[in-house]
Amino acid sequence: MKFKNIQEEKKYYEQEASQEEFLKWYKHQDLPTYEKPSVTVDNVILGWQDEQIKLLLIQRKANPFKGKYALPGGFVDKNEDTLEAVIREVKEEVSIQLDSDCIEQLKTIATPNRDPRTWVITVAHLTYLPCMSQVQIVASDDAKEVEWVSLAVNKAGQIKLDGKHGLIDLNQLAFDHEEIIKEAVIRIKNRLNYAPTILKILGSTFTLTDARKVYSKFLGLSLEELDNSNFRKTQGKFFEELGFETKPTKGRPKKIYRLK
Incomplete structure (x- = not known):
């Protein structure tokens, strides 16, 4: 079938053709015109030990942000749900098998240039890990080291992270993980009086x-x-x-x- 111009072609496949015909056309004609971001997941994993709130951080093994503290996470595989990606990435990076009932979606962040590699949209999650003292963490995959750090919030809402080598500067975390941790704390505080x-x-x-x-x-x-x-x-x-x-x-x- 011949068309006078691309607008006429587009109108035919969108409004007159069958869905099967439309999808075949779309894959080769319309889809390539759209930008394609990559999608990642990041996970704020919290536990309780020695009467302290604990946050799980990894130390990145490779660029970008080599050597920086970061939240566990990674790229979503093809045909993979973000919840499935969270569970898989945590298993690969720190050897913890998470229960999906303890995970909730926190926020989608699509800020341009948040990842120096390419356009990356991340879906951040929040995980409540019960009985963390019974969980053994092992660094692997993208993680050089893995560490439970103590997290506390003062009356002004400022967050303090205390690791085995002393205080950790939130501004020095990889990517925009400072923002993600702050979002997690805000959600938790806001829920204390109706859904703790x-x-x-x-x-x-x-x-x-x-x-x-x-x-x-x-x-x-x-x-x-x-x-x-x-x-x-x-x-x-x-x-x-x-x-x-x-x-x-x-x-x-x-x-x-x-x-x-």
Whole structure:
């Protein structure tokens, strides 16, 4: 079939041809006219150990940003869902098998030039890793080293990362991972008063004291400032009481709860 111009051809295949004919035409005629970004995933993985919020960071083995701290992640494979990519990349880079129930999508970032290699859109995720003390991390693939660093937020909302070699400057993280971590913290703080999913890092059950400790790390408050009786009154509606500990670590058994 001959057409007077490209506009007439385009109109025919979009409005008159069958879908099969349209898709065949589109693949060879229209698709090449569009820019094609690459897609990656990045993952803010949080845990709880020694009464500290822990964030998993890798140290990049190769360029770009060789030697810089970064979040685990990588390129999405052909015909792969971003959630599948998150699970695969974390397994490849740090040898952790994630449960999809502990992962939520955080934000899509398409800022031009965020990756010096090419146009890359990333889909950032947030993962709550329960019982992280039972998880063994091993650096592989793009990771030279892997490390759990302590994360705390002060009253002004400023984030502090403390690694094994001292404080880590957020401005020195690879790519725009500083922005992604800040987005994760904002989401967690905003949800504390209606959906405190961050408590998943404590495991399937927890005590109110442990819950208060987690809250305190994101609010920049001491346990004394986060009064126990008031906490129970304002936050208790999100928890289901299950009874008492069967094997208390010390002292009298405490009541245990789970998220509703």
